[in-house]
Amino acid sequence: MYRYDDRDRAIIGDRVAQFRGQTERYLSGELSEEQFLPLRLQNGLYIQRLAPMLRIAVPYGLLNSTQLRRLARISRDYDKGYAHFTTRQNLQFNWPQLEDIPDILAELSEVEMHAVQTSGNCIRNTTSDPYAGVARDEIVDPRPYCELIRQWSTFHPEFAFLPRKFKIAVSGSEQDRAAIRVHDIGVQIVKRGEEIGYQVLVGGGQGRTPVIAEQIRDFLPERDLLSYLEAIVRVYNQLGRRDNKYKARIKILVKAMGAEEFGRLVEKEWEQIRDGAEQLTPEALAWAKSFFADPDYRTFDGAASDAALQAQAEDDKAFSRWLERNSFPHRVPGYRAIKLSTKPTGVPPGDVTDRQLEAIAELADGFSFGEARVTHDQNVVLADVEQERLFELWQAARKHGFATPNIGTLTDMICCPGGDYCSLANAKSIPVAEAIQRRFDDLDYLYDLGDLNLNISGCMNACGHHHVGHIGVLGVDKKGEEFYQVQLGGSSSESASLAKVLGPSFSRAEMPDVIGKILDLYVEQRQPEEPFIDTYNRIGLQPFKERVYARAS
Amino acid sequence: MPAQAKRPKPAKLGPQPANPAELIIDGTLASNEWRLLPQSDEETEITAASLAPGKVILPYGIWKALKSDLSSRKTEIGVWLDSDEGAELIGADAEALPLIAVHFPAFADGRGFTTGRQLRERYDYKGELRAVGAFMRDQLTYLSRCGFNAFAYEGEQSLLGLLASLNDFSDSYQAGVDQPLPLFRRRGLS
Ligand code: HEM
Ligand code: SF4
Numbered sequence: 001m002y003r004y005d006d007r008d009r010a011i012i013g014d015r016v017a018q019f020r021g022q023t024e025r026y027l028s029g030e031l032s033e034e035q036f037l038p039l040r041l042q043n044g045l046y047i048q049r050l051a052p053m054l055r056i057a058v059p060y061g062l063l064n065s066t067q068l069r070r071l072a073r074i075s076r077d078y079d080k081g082y083a084h085f086t087t088r089q090n091l092q093f094n095w096p097q098l099e100d101i102p103d104i105l106a107e108l109s110e111v112e113m114h115a116v117q118t119s120g121n122c123i124r125n126t127t128s129d130p131y132a133g134v135a136r137d138e139i140v141d142p143r144p145y146c147e148l149i150r151q152w153s154t155f156h157p158e159f160a161f162l163p164r165k166f167k168i169a170v171s172g173s174e175q176d177r178a179a180i181r182v183h184d185i186g187v188q189i190v191k192r193g194e195e196i197g198y199q200v201l202v203g204g205g206q207g208r209t210p211v212i213a214e215q216i217r218d219f220l221p222e223r224d225l226l227s228y229l230e231a232i233v234r235v236y237n238q239l240g241r242r243d244n245k246y247k248a249r250i251k252i253l254v255k256a257m258g259a260e261e262f263g264r265l266v267e268k269e270w271e272q273i274r275d276g277a278e279q280l281t282p283e284a285l286a287w288a289k290s291f292f293a294d295p296d297y298r299t300f301d302g303a304a305s306d307a308a309l310q311a312q313a314e315d316d317k318a319f320s321r322w323l324e325r326n327s328f329p330h331r332v333p334g335y336r337a338i339k340l341s342t343k344p345t346g347v348p349p350g351d352v353t354d355r356q357l358e359a360i361a362e363l364a365d366g367f368s369f370g371e372a373r374v375t376h377d378q379n380v381v382l383a384d385v386e387q388e389r390l391f392e393l394w395q396a397a398r399k400h401g402f403a404t405p406n407i408g409t410l411t412d413m414i415c416c417p418g419g420d421y422c423s424l425a426n427a428k429s430i431p432v433a434e435a436i437q438r439r440f441d442d443l444d445y446l447y448d449l450g451d452l453n454l455n456i457s458g459c460m461n462a463c464g465h466h467h468v469g470h471i472g473v474l475g476v477d478k479k480g481e482e483f484y485q486v487q488l489g490g491s492s493s494e495s496a497s498l499a500k501v502l503g504p505s506f507s508r509a510e511m512p513d514v515i516g517k518i519l520d521l522y523v524e525q526r527q528p529e530e531p532f533i534d535t536y537n538r539i540g541l542q543p544f545k546e547r548v549y550a551r552a553s
Numbered sequence: 554m555p556a557q558a559k560r561p562k563p564a565k566l567g568p569q570p571a572n573p574a575e576l577i578i579d580g581t582l583a584s585n586e587w588r589l590l591p592q593s594d595e596e597t598e599i600t601a602a603s604l605a606p607g608k609v610i611l612p613y614g615i616w617k618a619l620k621s622d623l624s625s626r627k628t629e630i631g632v633w634l635d636s637d638e639g640a641e642l643i644g645a646d647a648e649a650l651p652l653i654a655v656h657f658p659a660f661a662d663g664r665g666f667t668t669g670r671q672l673r674e675r676y677d678y679k680g681e682l683r684a685v686g687a688f689m690r691d692q693l694t695y696l697s698r699c700g701f702n703a704f705a706y707e708g709e710q711s712l713l714g715l716l717a718s719l720n721d722f723s724d725s726y727q728a729g730v731d732q733p734l735p736l737f738r739r740r741g742l743s
Contacts, residue, residue: 005740007724007736007740010723010724011722011723011724011725011726014721014722014723014724015722017721018691018721018722022691030710035660035689038660038661039691121661121663148737151726151727151735151736151737152726152727152735153727154726155695155722155725155726155727156726156727157666157670157694157695157696157698157699157725157727157729158663158666158667158670158695158699158729159663159666160663160666160692160695161660161661161662161663161666161692162663163663226727226735234667237663237664237666237667238639238664238667242661242662242664272675276728277728277733277734277735277738278727278728278735280737281737281738281742283742284737284738284742286742287737287740287742288737
C-alpha cells in the first residue's frame with residue numbers, strides 16, 4: 001500500500017489548513033453560500049436533505065487497519081456511529097456537523113487520508129479492481145498506476161474547474177471488475193509481448209444519459225499514462241459544454257463530435273506534451289510498484305491445501321455456501337480472497353457501524369496483512385487469507401454480521417441512498433431493496449438463481465447503477481407518487497451493456513411480485529448452468545414483458 | 554486603407570471583465586496602469602488611429618483586426634481572451650506582447666486555466682499574464698501554478714487576503730508553470 005512521505009504529508013496538511021480557513025470565512029459570512037459551494041465540494045462536503053454529508057476518499061478502495069480504526073472513531077465521535085461504503089469505493093459520513101469538518105479532515109490526515117476531490121467538477125478518486133494484485137486473470141497489477149494517477153490528479157491546477165465531474169477507472173485483468181466502460185476515462189492495462197501499455201477508452205458514464213465508453217487508443221506505452229490523461233482532460237476542459245450541466249459530461253462531447261474526432265484532438269494535443277516532464281521515468285514506475293510488492297506469503301502445497309478445504313466444506317453446509325459465494329481464487333497457492341458482505345437483510349447496502357469498522361480492522365490484522373479493500377458493490381474484500389484459516393475467519397465474520405453468503409446473488413444489491421437521505425430522489429430505494437431481500441431470502445433459491453446483479457437508483461442520476469444491473473430498478477415520480485421502472489439486461493463487465501426498459505412502472509408494493517415473475521420466467525427458460533444475463537441475451541426482453549404485464553386470468 | 558474592426562454582433566454579450574484600480578502583480582499590490590476595452594455589441598468602428606494613446610488591453614477580436622496597424626505601439630497594446638478563446642488564437646504573436654489577460658466570466662468556468670498554461674508552456678509567453686473577471690481568492694494558487702502572475706480581482710475580499718492565499722500550498726504533485734517538474738522527478742528516486 002502507498003505510504004506518505006514528508007512531502008505528501010505537507011501537501012495534505014496544507015489542504016487541511018486551507019479548508020479550516022475557508023470554513024471559518026464561510027461561518028463568519030465572508031464567503032457566500034455560492035462561493036463556499038465549490039470549495040466544500042472539492043473537500044467532499046455535500047449539504048444533504050438532513051445534514052451535511054462528508055465523502056472520504058479511499059484511493060482505489062485500499063484501506064489499512066489503522067485507517068479503519070480511525071474511521072470508526074470518527075464515526076463515533078462526530079457522527080451517529082455508522083458509515084457508508086459507496087459504489088465508488090469511498091466512504092461516507094451522513095451526519096457530521098459543518099463546524100467539525102476541519103477537525104475530521106485533520107484526524108484523517110494523521111492516518112494519510114483525506115476527502116480531496118471526492119465531489120465537485122474535478123478529477124475524482126480513481127477506482128479499480130478490488131482483487132488487484134491477487135486475481136488469477138491479472139495481466140498487470142493496476143494499483144501503482146492508480147497511485148500515480150492519484151498524485152497527478154490531486155490539486156491539478158488546470159483541472160479543478162472542469163465542466164463537470166470526471167471519473168477514471170483502471171483495470172489490469174482480463175475480466176473487467178472496475179466497470180471501466182461506464183467511466184469518463186477507462187484505462188485497460190495490457191501487454192504487447194513483454195511491453196506494458198494501456199488501452200484507453202473515453203466517454204462512458206451513467207447518470208441520466210448512460211453511455212458505454214469508446215476506445216480512442218489501442219496501445220499507449222507505459223511511460224505515457226499521465227501525459228495522455230492530461231491531453232484528454234485538457235481537450236475536455238476546453239471543449240466540454242458549460243451551458244447546461246446535464247450536457248456537460250465528456251460523454252456528451254464525445255458523442256457530439258464522434259470518438260474518432262475526439263481521439264484525433266487528443267492525439268494532436270498529446271503530440272505536444274508527450275515528451276514533457278509528466279513522462280514517467282523508469283525510476284518513478286519502479287518506485288510506484290515498490291509499494292505494492294507481494295506481502296510475506298507463506299509457501300503452501302496448493303493441492304493439499306485445496307483438498308483440506310474441500311474436506312472442511314463437505315462437513316459443513318453453511319461454511320461451504322459461504323466459501324462458494326464469498327471467496328475468490330487467489331494466484332498464490334493456499335490463499336483466497338474473501339468478500340465480507342455488508343448486505344444482510346434489513347440493513348441499507350453499504351452501511352457499517354463503528355464496531356463493524358473496527359471488526360474489519362481486526363479481521364484484516366488477523367487474517368490479511370492488515371489491509372482491506374472497499375468494492376464498488378459496497379462490500380469489503382480481505383485479499384490475502386490463508387485457506388487453512390478460512391473456517392476461523394468465517395466464524396469471526398459471522399459474529400460481526402459480515403458472513404451473509406450472498407455475494408453476487410440477487411440480495412447482494414447495489415442501492416443508492418434514495419429518498420430516505422437524498423434531496424434529489426424521486427422515490428425511496430432502500431425500502432424496495434429490503435422488501436426484495438425479505439421476499440427472496442431462501443438461500444437454496446438464491447443459489448439456484450446464481451449470479452444476478454440487481455441495482456436500484458432513486459432517480460435518473462443513477463447513483464445505484466441501475467443502467468448496468470442485470471435487473472435495474474429506477475425510482476420515478478408519477479404525479480407526486482413514488483413509482484418504479486424496471487429495466488433488464490445491463491452489465492458493467494468487459495461486455496458492457498445498458499439495460500432496456502421493460503414497460504410501465506410499478507408501485508412499491510408490486511415490486512417483489514414483479515421481480516418474482518421475472519425470476520420465474522428465467523428459471524423456466526434457462527438452459528443448464530445458464531446465468532440470468534445469458535438467458536436474457538438469448539431470449540430478449542419480449543418474453544419477460546409478456547410475463548410481467550400478462551393480465552391475471 | 555487601415556483595417557477597421559467592425560465587431561461582428563455577438564448574439565448576446567456575456568459578462569465583461571472589470572478593470573480595478575488596484576491589483577496584485579508578482580506577489581505584491583500594484584496600481585493598474587492599463588485601460589481595458591470591453592467587448593461591445595454596438596456597431597462601433599475602431600481603427601488604429603482612433604485608439605487613444607496609452608496602455609490598453611483590447612478584446613481579442615479588435616486586437617486581431619488591428620494588430621498590424623498597431624505594430625508601432627507594441628509596448629502599450631495588450632490583449633484579453635474570453636473564456637472561449639484559446640491560447641492558439643494568439644499563438645506565436647504571444648512572444649512580442651507585453652500583457653495578455655484571460656477572462657473568467659464565472660469562477661466555475663475553468664477554461665482559462667488551460668489557456669494560461671498553454672500561453673506559457675507552448676507559446677513561451679514571458680510577459681504579464683493577468684487573470685480578469687470573476688475568479689475567487691481560493692483559486693489563486695491554481696491560477697499562479699497555471700502561469701498567471703497578475704490578478705485583477707473584482708470581488709469583495711481584501712487583496713491582502715488574496716495575497717495570503719497565494720501561499721496555500723508549499724508543494725505540488727504535478728508539473729506546472731511555477732514548478733516544471735512533477736513530484737516524482739523530485740523525490741530523489743534512483
Ligand atoms: C446522498 C445524496 C446523493 C446525491 C445528492 C447524489 C447526486 C448525484 C448526482 C446529481 C449524480 C449525477 C451526476 C451526473 O449525471 O453528472 C450522481 C451520480 C452518481 N452518484 Fe450520486 N448522489 C448521492 C449519493 C451517492 C452515493 C451514496 C453514491 C454511492 C453509493 C453515489 C454514487 C454515484 C454514482 C456512481 C453516480 C454515477 C456517476 C456517473 O454518472 O458515471 N451517489 N449522484
Ligand atoms: S440516484 Fe438519485 S436518489 Fe439516488 S442518491 Fe443519486 S441522486 Fe439521490
